[in-house]
Amino acid sequence: xNEIIQFSEAHWESLLASVWFLICFYGYMFYxxxxxxxxxxLSSVLHQYRQEWMTHMLSRDVxxxxxxxxxxxxxxxxFFASSTMLVLAGLMTVMGSTDKVIDMVADVPFANVASRAxxxxxxxxxxxxxxxxxxxFTWSLRQYGFxxxxxxxxxxxxxQVSERERKAYAIRIARVAxxxxxxxxxxxxxxxxxxxxxxxxxxxxxFMGLSxxxxxxxxxxxxxxxxxxxxxxSRAEDGTVDSL
Numbered sequence: 178x179n180e181i182i183q184f185s186e187a188h189w190e191s192l193l194a195s196v197w198f199l200i201c202f203y204g205y206m207f208y209x210x211x212x213x214x215x216x217x218x219l220s221s222v223l224h225q226y227r228q229e230w231m232t233h234m235l236s237r238d239v240x241x242x243x244x245x246x247x248x249x250x251x252x253x254x255x256f257f258a259s260s261t262m263l264v265l266a267g268l269m270t271v272m273g274s275t276d277k278v279i280d281m282v283a284d285v286p287f288a289n290v291a292s293r294a295x296x297x298x299x300x301x302x303x304x305x306x307x308x309x310x311x312x313x314f315t316w317s318l319r320q321y322g323f324x325x326x327x328x329x330x331x332x333x334x335x336x337q338v339s340e341r342e343r344k345a346y347a348i349r350i351a352r353v354a355x356x357x358x359x360x361x362x363x364x365x366x367x368x369x370x371x372x373x374x375x376x377x378x379x380x381x382x383x384f385m386g387l388s389x390x391x392x393x394x395x396x397x398x399x400x401x402x403x404x405x406x407x408x409x410x411s412r413a414e415d416g417t418v419d420s421l
Contacts, residue, residue: 201389234331
């Protein structure tokens with residue numbers, strides 16, 4: 178118990194920075210998920226586009242273009258999943274040469290001299306983040322596979338299916354595709370926040386500042402970006418924009 182207290186007193190800045198990082202990380206995940214239910218953002222607007230896409234898909238006999246788009250999406254997710262494995266391998270290599278890296282970072286201006294235990298704690302945080310990202314990417318990849326199966330089994334215009342059933346099928350495929358996209362998005366957010374952890378190796382206050390900055394960047398891109406404005410404007414011009 179005394180060792181824990183001594184460690185906390187000696188590294189209170191790093192502990193404070195790590196708590197602030199977790200608040201930013203999980204807080205933004207929670208905020209973006211719930212705000213997407215009531216506010217126009219990239220996630221909610223793109224779901225409307227996916228629903229429209231699947232509705233048009235059901236009216237086509239030939240669906241080569243649709244399967245090609247899904248394949249491209251799967252390829253992007255697979256790239257990040259494989260890249261995450263390479264990053265994890267690199268982090269494990271760094272953990273094997275901790276002393277050398279500590280000496281290298283100590284020469285950086287304004288860098289705090291960290292103990293071996295503190296350094297390993299920082300590396301473990303990075304490992305945990307990239308493991309989380311890997312699971313998100315691989316689950317997204319599987320969900321896109323499920324979406325491809327649903328697309329393959331979708332009724333064609335020649336099938337005797339009611340308009341209500343077609344609409345329900347389009348909604349189900351769009352929901353699965355949006356679930357896959359949301360998991361991919363969470364993996365990308367983890368990459369963003371991992372960049373903030375790099376600042377921790379230099380200074381805990383820089384780590385806190387970068388964590389706050391990442392939240393601001395993500396918020397601006399997902400809720401206030403020019404891309405979002407164009408997506409909403411395009412649907413409004415077509416008269417298909419939906420209220421949330």
